[in-house]
Amino acid sequence: MTISIKDIARVARVSHSTVSRALQNPNAVNEQTGERIREIARSMGYRPNVIGRSLATQRTHTIGVVVTTVADPFVAEVVTGIEDVAQRDNYAVFLANSNADPEREIGVVRSFGDRRVDGVVVMASRVGAMYLPLLNELHVPIVLIDNQHPGRFAHSISIDDREGARTAVRHLLDLGHRRIGYIGDRYGLQSDDDRFAGYRDELERAGADVGSELVAHGNGRAEGGLTAAGRLLALREPPTAVFCYNDMTAMGALRCLHDHGMQVPKDISVIGFDDLPISTFLQPPLTTIRQPKAEMGRDAAATLLKLIRGETVDVRTRVQGTLVLRSSTAAPGKANPNG
Amino acid sequence: MTISIKDIARVARVSHSTVSRALQNPNAVNEQTGERIREIARSMGYRPNVIGRSLATQRTHTIGVVVTTVADPFVAEVVTGIEDVAQRDNYAVFLANSNADPEREIGVVRSFGDRRVDGVVVMASRVGAMYLPLLNELHVPIVLIDNQHPGRFAHSISIDDREGARTAVRHLLDLGHRRIGYIGDRYGLQSDDDRFAGYRDELERAGADVGSELVAHGNGRAEGGLTAAGRLLALREPPTAVFCYNDMTAMGALRCLHDHGMQVPKDISVIGFDDLPISTFLQPPLTTIRQPKAEMGRDAAATLLKLIRGETVDVRTRVQGTLVLRSSTAAPGKANPNG
């Protein structure tokens, strides 16, 4: 049996509204009675029923987070950041995986709406334009992380994919590479487009080889990187360096290269994107573009909480990636990245 | 403005209870009016308010999941499994990280209670005995995954750590190793104790070297494995094979070994535990004991949902790990696991 403010009221011989006040706003009630009520509440082991409160206040102190899958290390890091600041502010977080399935994503968002979450953060949404009205239907603030569908109907926080890609490719060019491949995520993803664009930018600027045969597509996961790398290796003139859409893709590429007896970075350089916790532990340790993952998550949550409180915040925040030098890149033919 | 059953009632010229019935239990209301009401609801874009419903039914259709951190790949896999079956049954899941901090874990559980979740799954709880009353205070079913604190006050699903460890070490022994090291998680963890026990079992059974100098402790993460492996290598007579508490630990150990110029498995064999998605992509691909992670998560959720429905289920389910042969183990001195 769970006890309510009415139970306390009965024991304290006051009305339940006085109990409510004593518990919420201590100085809206007589000092003495207030203390007495709180003591009784404590001794009875009272715990507020958030559901009842939510119904009365029209606020649930809850946010919904929808991601493709939390099994993706990048996603997990971001979610950690979100959960962190939410928890600090006493917000609970609903987590739902969409598996990049638009139907499921829509279902999840709808369910969040039914549950009256105070706000939503959507990560790497795959849903298109028809999604917009649905999201607005919720009547709650929305923050998008790495929005895959261009549009500005909600607040967003994302990395500068194009510039990050430029940084990566520039690094390769600086090392002396001229024939640089790209292993992307699936076609049509905004971030893949952008990273590819950055890759092209630098190649063209430097007058290096540009050719569609140098571009292969994976799926953002290791297996995708593995098979895509195979395609690049099969070229009559394979690249001497490869820029991968993300670290998971690079991880798969490394495996493929090793299986083909190629030395990294001596025979071919590899650079990733994300800087996952595991990337230091790959063989060789992966050079990559770091995304401030947890920070992005914290930012997203902080932004959302501000919006919920009615504060106004920047509609769009864009963070920059930074180059993390490790051992998977070197000048063509060099085994040592520092040599 | 969000619309309620009263709004629909007004339009349909019926009472709101009829609307409620028409929406819930179609055949508890006249066929015609029922259809008419539903049509009106649809056209008005009605969405049920789950908060109101929860207050009335005393059920939230929500479960709480508390984990150390979802940034741990093993945890993420399990959570995915949980979320999967929860979502299928229209349960929403609250996710909270405890960061292995008992205070935070307690706070989280309490918050779940206040939110009237219908059930809770706790993963790898670090909290001790005082936790027990708190958990019971919730008055909801609880399922523990890999409970780190021995006790039988709630349903649990876990892997047979001891047997899994035995399998791992037996594999090493079968390959001809006699001097086998163990890199554990922190002291005091139940699963570490059990895996260590399994390791000792086999060593003693085989009459192989047993010595505390062969045991080092990490922290369940890669860095821990890295430094612990360093300690083992510093031995005047280092082991020829190492059994690691988990794959992340093994990952760190591999890095250390490589940095010391050691070849795996030629100079030293390494076996892990978990079989993370990334483990195939390590260099060399990691031989390990597979835990059915997503399945364990699905099991936990399915068990919890049954308990919530009042069905009775096994108090304890124990799954077995299976040996996954890859390339990080071989006979002493052999470079090829198959040679």
Place this chain on the structure above:
DNA sequence: TTGTAGGCGTTATCAC
């Protein structure tokens, strides 16, 4: 089959 009336646990607005 349908409507009336309570109640779920809180908060909030009034009078007193």
Place this chain on the structure above:
DNA sequence: GTGATAACGCCTACAA
């Protein structure tokens, strides 16, 4: 400062 009283949105006897 305190107590009625009325929401909040829904469900569910009970009565009609």
